[in-house]
Structure formats: C-alpha cells, structure tokens
Amino acid sequence: MDDETWQAEQFERQRPQLHAVAYRMLGSLSEAEDAVQETWLRLSRSNDDAIGNLGGWLTTVVGRVCIDMLRARQARREDYVGTWLPEPIVSVEDSDGPEQQTLLADSVGLALLVVLETLTPSERLAFVLHDMFAVPFEEIASMLERTPAAARQLASRARRRVQGSATVPDTDLATQRKVVAAFLAASRAGDFDALVAVLDPDVVFRVDTGSHPRPVPALLTGAVDVARQVAVQGPRFAQHCRPALVNGTAGIVARTSAGLIAVAGLTVIEDRIATIDLILDPDKLHNLVLVD
Template identity: 70%
Template sequence: MQWFAEQFEANRPHLRAVAYRMLGSLTEADDALQEAWIRTNRSDSRTISNIGGWLTTLVGRVCVDMLRARQSRRESLIGTWLPEPVVSTDGKLDPEQSSLLADSVGLALLVVLESLEPAERLAFVLHDMFAVPFDEIAPIVDRTPEATRQLASRARRRVRGTTTNSNADLPTQRRVVAAFLAASRAGEFEDLINLLDPDVAFRVDTGSRTWLAPALLTGATEVARHASAHGPRFATLCQPALVNGAAGIIARTRSGVVAVVGFTVIDERISEIDLLLDADKLAGLTISE
C-alpha cells in the first residue's frame, strides 16, 4: 500500500493532466484521481510491470466512466458547454498550470474534444497526447488495437478540421484582445468588425441557469452587434488574464469573478470567443494571481 501511495503521488501531475484533457474540468479531474486511488486498493502490485503506464490507463478508464455518466446529465444544460479554464492574472503560469497545459491545451481544443464519443476521446488523448500504445488502450474501450487505432484516427480528423489554438504569439494575442475590449467598452461596431474573423464563433456557458445571453453566435456581424450592445457595461468589469495559456479576460464584481473569457486569435483576428458564466464552475476556479 505504501508503494502504491508513493507511486501515485510521484505520477500525480501527469495523471491530473490526463484527466483534465479527458474531462475538461479540474474539479472532475481531481474526482477522477480520487476514484483511481480507491481502485488501486483492489489491485496487486506484483502484477504491474510499468506503474506509470498502468496508472495512466486506470485514470483513463475512470474518466471514460465519468464521461458516459455526464452525457446522461446534459439535459439540464441550457447553453453551450465550456470546459473549466485554467486562469492566471499575473501574466505567467505556475509549474502546476504549465503541466496541465502542455501541448497547448486551449479552451477551443477542449470544446472539440467534448464533441467526441468517450471512446474516441480516450483513444486520441492517451495515444496522441501521451503516447500510450493502442494495445494498452484497447481493453479499456473493449475494442481490438486496430479498432482503437480507428477511433483515434476519427478523433484526429475532427481535431485537425477545427481551429483549436491561436497562431499568434502571446503579445499579439494580448494586443488584439485589448483592442476588442476597448472597442466593446466604447460600443464601436466598426472597430469590432475589423477585429473579428468573418466566421467568428461566440459561445456562452451559463450552466443550468437562465441568463440573458445567447448560447452561440456566429459571424462577425452578429458577434459585433452583441458586443457593441452589451460590451460597454460588461467591459468595465474586465481585466486581462491568461486563460489556458492564451490571452483572455476575467470580469469581477465585489462578490468575486462573474465571468471568464477565452479567445482564439488567428492571423491577428479573433476566430473564437468562449464566455464562461456558469456560477458553479466559476465558484470552483483557483486563479493564480
């Protein structure tokens, strides 16, 4: 038991990174690690030759179970689902955040991963992000290694067919986001149009609560119209932040953080805006400051 505890703690940063990519939630990732730890109590260490790989697949199995259970609860969701972000306001990531966000795990990528079936997501995350062989993944999803390879291939095509990360450097991202915030604060419709990609997507996660916000807007005109109408009041609450390693903003009132916004910047224009208003997710955030 002591050996399991030592190995689990040594592998915890890696396991938490696996669970975050699988679940898109730090809260649920910690729950997954707790469940995985409980399951180690029912295991025989003498049968394990590679403890790191064994723990990785164990956490993957727990996450698949959680994803399947979560799908059945989605009926209560009113708007778009967004992942639980990793947020910093001091302009840099701490070592734990850097570990979580290695390989540019932005909000947009996690949104795409959420569109995959649990088995596809597992095959892609474990193989493509953590180099776990297909013959080790296959038993988790009750497939052959070849069928598991096909799951990962389908997931890979979905990910590659979608913009998931900014292609601009961080200073450029910050400049574009700052200009967007200034134009929103001033209600400058034309300036907003010039900052937005023509096919920009604006997603809003309100959780299970009703909110006067659209679940999804697409196109520069619709997004600029919404930002110019609602931005002047909202923008006064905002400050710059890093959201999953990219330029973003948070909004605060006296009661605390009321919104987190992530941006994807492509060719110096904003192609995606992800606005998190879910009070439950916001209450669980740990913001590095």
C-alpha cells in the first residue's frame, strides 16, 4: 500500500468524528462537509512524517477551519430577516428501531445548537471539543494559541450559558412524541386552551425564514403569545404536518404537493414544550438531508 492510499484510508476512518465536530461547531451540514473537505486538502499537502497523532492533528485542523468559517460568515447574517437556525437532521421514519435510537444518541438538539450560536468562536470550540468530545484543554489551548487555563475558562463560560437555557429534552422518546402529538392536535383544531396546556409557561418560539420575508414573527416567548399565534395560523398549516425526528428528538415536518415547506424542532421538558424552532428558509429545506 502506497503512502497516499494509506493516508486516504486513515482519513476516512476519522471522517465521522470530524464531521460530528464540524456540525456542532457550525450548525450546518453543508458547511461541516466543507470544513471536513478543507481538512482533507490540508492533510494531503502536509508532511506525514511530522504528524505523530493523526486523529489529534485532524481534530486540531478541523477546529481551526471551523473557527475561520464562523468568523467569516458573520457578515452574511445581515441578509437574514428572521432568526438564524441550524440546518436540521431529519428522519421521517416513525418506528423505534435501532437506526432511530442511534440517531437519537448521536444527534445534538436544535435548541443546543441555537445556544452555541450565541457563543464566541473560541468559547464554542472550547466547549464543543472538551465537553462533547473530551479533548484535553492542553490541546484546545494550542488551537486557540492560549494557555490551558484560558481554554478552561472559555469552556466554563460557555457551559454556564448552555446550562442556563432549555436545551436538554426529556430522554423518553415516547413521551416526547405524545406531547408533540397533543400539540399537533391542538394546532389543527385552533384550540387555544389546549395549546397553552402543552406549552411551557416560558416557551420560546423561533422562526427562521432566511432572507425571504414571511408574515410571521421571528421570535415569540411565553405560552399565551405562542398559543395565540399558533391558534390563528395552526389550523391551515398543521394539516400539512406529520411527526418526525428532528436532530434525534420528536419534531414535525410539513409537506405539500410542492414539497417540504417546514421543519420544526421541539424541546420537550417535563412533559411540556420549552422551545419550538421552526425552519421556513427554503434554501435550508432545499438542501435538507432526510434520513428514512
């Protein structure tokens, strides 16, 4: 086996891990794939003899690539009309088979990705690599050109932000689906009281329309305001909806004869919906990967 073939095989073994890191860093499947591809290009131009730990080297490179991409895309957000939401991972299969359980275990919820988006690129890198992938602070520090103590502080700040938000759903998928089903039934009926009953009093409703203006609020908070909005818009919209797994938790997809028109990720905490992340951006929906 020649060196080039060996290098390609080793990279492919690391690809799932690299893609997982990049998706958590970027909240975008397409950008994550771009980051992984850039990492491969840098590996192909590198000196193999200078790489002692290939896995660590690749993680370092993809982390640095993601930081550069996070910084570069900030200007593009000026075109956004609503709230920016991550690109979701959606499964339309209703069974509880092993594939679904794997998806549930491997996914990170939309609500968490939204919170990660509020962090600085350095905070996000420190939190994602340390708290999600157990990368030592010594290695993270070298990526950020800071001391291990400074990297630890970045992760700590990020952790406090995450822990202060509704990002961890109930672990029982059956319970999640029951709550989402009740929400859909109340939405189809336009039943305000039933909607309030299934929503957390402090529910947060975010809408991503991309650069395409829509007559919907970008952000609503509180069960009364969210229920009022859904009770008015819900009966017409909900007839196109069906349950799905969105980033490993119970969610909703909406389809018409024209195709996919919406994806909603819901965070169910203590049998009530704490966050609703509704993606209407046709650009994201057009590129969406559906797992059957």
